[in-house]
Amino acid sequence: MPAELSDSEKIGIRLYVTCGAPNSIMAVNNLDSIIKGLRDRCNLEIVDILKDPLRALADGILVTPTLIKYQPPPPISLIGNLSEKEKVVDLLGLGEYQR
């Protein structure tokens, strides 16, 4: 196991949710299972729009849940409850680590 990665080397993921809404609950759970075992490689932030609505506005979030991978570039946006796990893994570039 290598030494702890610096923030810039990690995969930056931000998930915008509306806490309590079914799709958001599912998204949090799905993301959890996707990055299981890769926690130390990921820099995950979950933003609850109910708590910080103006931030979502500033970030241009339209629907929830929205997942944004902002690092490494290019940034990728994903919307939905992340039920298609393989698609999410591919898009976030997590495949190589999972194998």
Add this chain to the structure above:
Amino acid sequence: MDTGDVPARIAKAPTHIIGFDEITNGGIPRGRTTLVIGGPGSGKTIFALQTLVNGASNLGEPGIFVAFEERSKSIIANASTFGWNIPDLVDKKLFFLDARMDHDVVASGNFDILGLLTSIKAKADEMGAKRIVFDSIDVLLNLFNDPLIERKELYRIYDWFCQTGLTGLLTVRIEVDSLVDQRYGFLQFMADCVVLLHHRLVDRMSTRGLRVLKYRGSSFAENESPLVIGPRGIEISCIRMSEIEYQVSTERVSTGIVRLDSMLNGGYFRGSSVLVTGMPGTAKSTLCGSFINESIRRGESALYVSFDESSNEMVRNLSSVNICLEPYIRSGLLRMYSARTESRSAEEHLMNMRRLIEEHRPKCMVVDPLSALVKSGGQASALAVSQKLIHLAKTRGITLVCSSLLSGGETGIENSEIKVSTIADTWIHLSYVVQGGERNRALTIVKSRGMEHSNQVRELILTDNGVTLTDVYTAGGEVLMGSLRWEKEESEKRENSRIKAQIEQKQRDLELAEAEIISTIDGLSKDLENNRVERIRLAEEERERNASLIKRRTELQELRSADSNSKSNKEGTED
């Protein structure tokens, strides 16, 4: 479904869009959802934005514009032509949210718009916004790509408006004319108020219209009203014909033609509307020009709207009958306006005229010819516009003279392209009478409400000195005009003088005869006199003769024997 607290009476949020608040009796439902449905180019976005801008700048109701379709920058740029000063309002009173979904966004599983609604609510609370526009909602719903979820999310929006008390305006891109089969047909059932915007071609002219399809808990004008996107945004010409309430006047306004004034018993009523019909060349414009000329000579401001003929031509042509408008145009008392009818829809022309009326505030107005409006949007719209124009003029107390071209056919029957004769107060008909190889102009007053008027046909004569009317010659049930009238008048004159001469001759003859008789009487009385004298002379003679006879007898007796008188007398008697 939670509909929130239903107030006793539906609260309304005025849009301050000209005409719309009249149609809906006050605006869109406050704290509810209003759908604005229309095809491309029907003015949905403008309608929504205008409602928002008016709310923010006039009514102290800040708003949020959520742009799903266009970039907010381009929306602001597009709207800058209307002079709404959006940049001044932005941030404090108006907030534009760019909500265009990135094309690269990948969807994985279901999602909802709870987050968006939450954010908007937070922003609305922050800036005190009351009105929210979603433009256009179908772009947002398209994201879901599933009719069931679309419907669910839409009800979420609907409920959200009810709960938050925000006034929602959702635009939907649907061709209005094919609503039934539409995917978003259910939208109409959900919303509290549905506004349909039409944009279609009528007689190759683009015409727009607005119709309120439903309005829960409120009455509204149900018919389609013409909508115009003008220089200041959307205007809807809504005239509620049910409210006919004018200031009426019994003051008379001169027609500019003395004889016509007397035919009308003094002129047109002030604030009335006059229709002048006639075939091409029957001097309709001249009649209009005379009226305008008289009005400006009285010092009243006037507006002359001509269609398909330039103002300069109009002025030149009128100068041929001694109507000189030029100086008044320069002094600003008279405003000439000419437009090509095909260039705009009839409604737009009406809007222009309304603007001119507001700017110039005329007392007298001419529209020449009103029938030209048929060319810009068809009969129905021209009639509607004419009615509105008359209504407009009446509400402002403007005396309006409109000409209308007749398209041939029987004279005397209005074969007009616009059937406005029923709504005009005074109807003057000009026609040609062809007789003896001439065309002459005849003027008739077909009707004139509320005033005595002559029922006679008059001949209209245009001269270098102006316009006059003259009596026509009616003889043997025939109306004579022009040179036939002249001939008839001349022959009548000749006949008159002939009879006069005859009488004079006869008189002279009689005088002579009388003189003769008198002289005869003189001669006879002289004879009578002579006769009398003769008789007297004869009587005298006789007396003298008798006297001399006695004298001689006495002398004789004396000579015979001087006897006593008695003896001699005795003897004498014995002889």
